[in-house]
Structure formats: C-alpha cells, structure tokens
Amino acid sequence: MNENRYPKCHIYSQDSWHDEAYIIGNKKGLEKLRDAINLTLEKGNTKNDFWPKDLEGYDVLIACVEDEVLDDLALPYSPEFYDRLDDEKEAYTVLKKPYYALKD
Template identity: 40%
Template sequence: MTFKDEKYLHIYAQHFPHDGAVIVGNKLALLELRRAIDEALKKRESERYLTASDGEGYEAYIFRIEDDERELFESLEMPYITQYCDVNSHIYFVNGGKENKPPNPIGILWEKE
C-alpha cells in the first residue's frame, strides 16, 4: 500500500477562540471528505473511514444542522481543545443559559436521528 492508495487525513481542532482549524490530507482523503460533505448536505449526516499518518484508522462524522436548529448548534460544547482548568468544566461557553442546559456533548447529534 502506498501513500496515494490510502485515505490519509488529519483534522486539527482550534486550540482556543480565534485560532485556526486545519484539515490536511492527500488527494484521495480530501475527495472522500468532499463526498461525505455532499452526502451530509443531502441526508443530514455522513461518516467516512479515514487514516491518520500513523496508520491508525478512524471514523469522521459530518452533520448538517438545519437553519431552524440554531439553538441546537449553540447548545453544543465549544470545539476548542485547550482546557481552561484541570478539568474540562466548560468554563468558556459563550452560549450558556439556554433552555436545553448547555453545554451539550456532540453526542446529542446522534440522538437527532
């Protein structure tokens, strides 16, 4: 198996607000990600099996949030990977105080099915 024969993709989340998020991969992986996004636009969600550069595979999940689901989107925990204290207490959560008691883990997206 060569580099061009496998779907190699890294997705780097933001460390903190206003930091950049980065997606980097070979052509095969980026095309697969595009197909997954197209599918999520049609069907609401999609998943694809990809591989990190260490050879470990993982599932990438893509969800479409409907225009009338702003509250759901705002209820999700922030995507930043930097912790603001010893335990992730979600101290940085700009959309706090909403009805559905945010921050919600992204797992609630699977419950929308």
C-alpha cells in the first residue's frame, strides 16, 4: 500500500482556554484541507475524507456561518475543562446537508 497517496491530516483540538490547537498533515492533506475550506466559502457545507497515520479514515465537516450562529454554539474545549451551558448548541447543528465534496 502506498501511504503517500493519502491526504493525511491530524487535527488536535485545544483542551482549554488559551491552549494551542494543531493541524499537522502531509502536503497532500494540507492542500486538500485548504481546497475544502475554499469550497466551503464558495458553495456551503463540505464533507471530505482524510486519514491519520493509522489510515483509519474520517470525515472533516466544515461550515461557514454568521457570527450570530457561531455565538450560540458550545465552545470547542474538552468537557474536562468546560461544561456546556444549557443554551449553547452542539456544533453539528450547523452542518446541514447538502454537503459538497472535492473531486478526487
């Protein structure tokens, strides 16, 4: 199996306030992430497949929303550090179909 053909991308979230978040990938993975963001800005919600180093594929869903929508969402911190407020919505609520995908 040629692992170089996979768009590999590791996305590490921040655990708590002021922590760093990381996006680390091979060239193909970072170019695909860039292209997926550009497609989201052009057409709307996107859903594209990526792979971590163990090649267990996963989807990255991306949405571009207005500030008012973003302000209603739960913060992206680990539940260990942040308890979601009752009036905050889960992030997946803005990821409505249709999803656009890049053509391989």
